Amino acid sequence: MSAERRSFASYSDFAGYDGAKDLSHQSGEYKPEQVIEGVSEELDMAIMSVAVQEGLYADEDVSILCPGCYEELDGWHDGLPSPLLYYDRPLCPKCGQKLYRHELVVTPSNKVGTHDPEEVREFVVGFFRSYQFFGPSRDAHIFRNWEHQDRWNDMADEWDLNPSQRPECPVCGKLGESGRWDTDHHDRSTDRVLCLCRDCHHYGHNTQSSGAVDGGSNMPGDVQDAKAQRYGMRNGTDIKLARYAIRYEKKHSDEDLQERYERDGGKWRHIAKRINAYSWSYGVDLDTRATELEAIVSVYEQLLAQEGTSFLEPNDGYPEW
Helix, strand or coil: CCCCCCHHHCHHHHHHCCCCCCCHHHHCCCCHHHHHHCEECCCCEEEHHHHHHHCCCCCCCEEEECCCCCCEEEEECCCCCCCCCCCCCCECCCCCCECCCCCCEEEEHHHCCCCCHHHHHHHHHHHHHHHHHCCCCCCCCCCCHHHHHHHHHHHHHHCCCCHHHCCECCCCCCECCCCCCEEEEEEHHHCEEEEECHHHHHHHHCCCCCHHHHCCCCCCCCCCHHHHHHCCCCCHHHHHHHHHHHHHHHHCCHHHHHHHHHHCCCHHHHHHHHCCCCCCCCCCCHHHHHHHHHHHHHHHHHHHCCCCCHHHCCCCCCCCC
C-alpha cells in the first residue's frame, strides 16, 4: 500500500483527544477495531469504504472486486478517490449479486488474480463481524444496527455462507439468521456499544424487558447506576459487563474457549474484545480494558457470594423482586 495509513491501529494516537478517547461516532468514522479488520496486509486488500476513510491506494492503479465471485468490476488508474462521494454498482454482472460499498473490496490492479476467492469472502465476513461486535456508528452514512444486520443476513443467503460465517450474538453465539440484534450502550459519550440478541440483553440488565426496546415496562431489576452503587460498584454497566462475561463462558465449550483465548492473547483480552468492554478512562487499549474487566468480574463474583444482594444473582432475566 503506497498511501500512508492514518494511525488508527495505534490506539494511543486515535481521535486526537488526549490520545485515548474514542470519538469516532462524531464524524461517522469506522472505529479503530473495525478499521483493523477492514484492511488485510496479507491480501493487500481493503474494504472499499474503509480504504476511502484511511486514504489507502491513493496513488496507484486500484481495482474493485466483487467479494461474492471475485469478478473485477471497476477501478481507477490514478488512485482511489477520497472522498468517494458516490459509487453505484447495484449488481455484479457475473454472479448477479447486489453490491454495496460496505462490502466491495479494493486491491492494487497488479494483484488481481493472485487471491483465493474464499479468503476474500472470509475477509469481508470478518469485517462485518467486527462491525457488529464493536458497534455501529451513530452517524447515518455508515450502517446502523438493523441496517447492518439485515444486510449481513442477505449476504449470508446470497453467498451461501456456512453457519460460522453468519451473524452471531457475541455473548451466547446464537445465529441471527432472521432476527435483529439489540444495541446495549456501555458508554453513550463514546458510542461504545454491544450488538447482541435480546435474551442476552435482558440477562445483562437482569430484567424481563429493556426500557429502550420494550417501552420500559416490567423493569424492577434493571441494573441502573444508583442500584449498583448501593452495593459499592462503580455503575450499572460494570454489572452488565460482568454478567455478559460470565454468561459467555457458560455458553461456550471449554475447547472453543481455550482456542479463542490463545488466539487473542489470553482469556480477558479475548472476552474484553468479544463483549466490547470499555475502560473507565475511556481508553481503547485492549490490555487496559482486559485488566479492568477481570477486576470487575472478580468484584461481582465476591458480591454474589454475600447475602443481601439478590438483584445481582445470575438468572435468565427473571429476578425475584
